[in-house]
Amino acid sequence: MTKQPLISVRNLKKSFGKNHVLKGINLDLYKGESLVIIGGSGTGKSVLIKCILGLIEPDSGEIIFEGQDVLIAGAKAREALMKRISMLFQGSGLFDSLSVWENVAFSPLHNSSISRKDAKALAIQKMAAVGLNETVADLSPAEVSGGMKRRVALARAIIENPEIIFFDEPTTGLDPIISTVINDLIIKCVKDIGATGLTITHDMHSARQISDRIAMIYDGLIVWEGPTTKIDKSGNPYVDQFVHGRAEGPIDGVRA
C-alpha cells in the first residue's frame, strides 16, 4: 500500500509582478518524517513555506492536507490546518511588547482558558526543555542573545505539542556551536512530541543533521529529492554544486 502524504503540494505557482518565484512546485510531506528543503537565497524556499501556511496566497496549484485542498476549502479548513502547525521563524518573530514567558505561552494564553499562573508554569517547563533557565522568563526579548531568542521561539513552537513544525532557516546568523545546539534541540523536540518537521535552510551541515529526506529547490522548481543518505551521490548537478559550494556549475552565482 502506498504511504499517504500528510501535506501534498501540487503544481504550486507564485509570482510577484514579473518575478516568477514558484513555477510549479510538487512536494510531499509524510507523517513523522523530517524533510529539509535546501536551496540558495532567493530561490523561493520561504515563499513556498509561507504559501503552505497561508501567509502568502499562491497564484495557482493545490495544497492538499489530509485529502482536502485547503486553498479551495476556505478559511475554516485553513484554520484547522493552522491549529496543527507551528512555525519557528528565521528572525524568531518574538513579540517585543511581551516578556519571554508570555511569548512562549502566547498560544495557550490567548486560545484557551488557562490561568496566567498555569501558563507561566507551562512556559517555564517548555523553556527548560530547550535549555533555557527560569531566570530569563521575565526578561524582554530584546534582553536575550540571538541563540536564546531562537530557543524561546522553539519553546513557543512546541508548547502546544503541534503535529507539524515548520522551521525557517533555524540556524541562520548563529555561530557553529550554537547552530549545532539548535539542531540537536530541533531533533530532540520533534522526536519528543512525535511531530513532523519541514525545514528550509541553505546550511548543509544543519540539513544533514536534522533531515530524514532532502529536497532541493532551484529557480522555482524542486530539482531533486531523496533520502539524506543519498545527497552526496545524487547525480544531480544542481545538488552537487550546492552541497560542495562550488562557484562553477548550473546554478547561476548571481541571483535576484
Added chain:
Amino acid sequence: MINFIATIGQYFLRFLATTGRLSLFVGETLYVGFRPPYYGKQFWRQLVDIGYYSLPVVGLTAMFTGMVLALQSFTGFSRFSAESSIPTVVVLSVTRELGPVLAGLMVAGRMGAAMAAEIGTMRVTEQIDALTTLSTNPIKYLIMPRVIAGLLVLPVLVLIADIIGVFGGYLISTYKLGFNPANYLSKTIEFLEVKDVVSGLVKASVFGFIISVMGCYHGYHSQGGAQGVGAATTNAVVSASILILVFNYLLTAIFFSAS
C-alpha cells in the same frame, strides 16, 4: 504631452487602488473585529496609550490655543468695541473647531506615527506572521483594539481640551485683559448650545477613527525594513492629518450649514 497624461493616469489609478485596499482593510477590520475572541488587555493598553499619555500634549495645545484666541480676539474686537463677545468667540471656536481639530492633529502626530511604527516593525520582523501561525487573527489582536480605542478616547480628550481651552481664554481675559471673572463665565455659557459641544465630540470620534485606521493601515502594509517603516510612519501622519482637515469641513457643513 502624452507622457504627462500617462503620469496623471498612473497617479489616479494608484489612488483608486489605495482607496480600494483601504476600504477592504476597514471592511475586514469591522467584519472580524466584532466577533469573539476579544482582546481586552490590548484594548486597555491602547486606551491608556492614546488617551492618558496624550493628555499633556493635548492639554498644553488647548491651553495656549484658548489664550491666543482671547488675546487675538481682544486686539481685533476692541477696534469696534465688541470686546464683550470674546467669551462667546473663545468657547464656540474651541468647542466647535479648534478643540477637535488641534487635538486630532496632535494625536495623529503622536499616536498615528506610533501605531504605524509599531505595527510596521512587527510586519517587517515577521511578528504579524507569527501571530497568524499562533492561530491569532492580527486584525483582531492588533488593529481592532486600536480602532475602537481611538474612536472612544478622542471625544474624552477633546472634552478635556475644550475645558482647558476655555480656561486658557478665561485666564488671559481676567488676568490680562481686565474682564470680570463672573461676567466672563456667564457670557461663556450664555450662547453655548449643546450642539456646539456635541458636534465637536462627534468630530473627535471620527478623527480618532481616522487616526487609528491610517496608522494601522500604513503599518500593516509596510514593506522593506527600516526605510519601509519610516515611509509608513510618514504616510500615516500625513494622510491622517489631511483626512482630519477634509472631514472637519464635511462635518461642519453637515452640522452647521442649515443654522
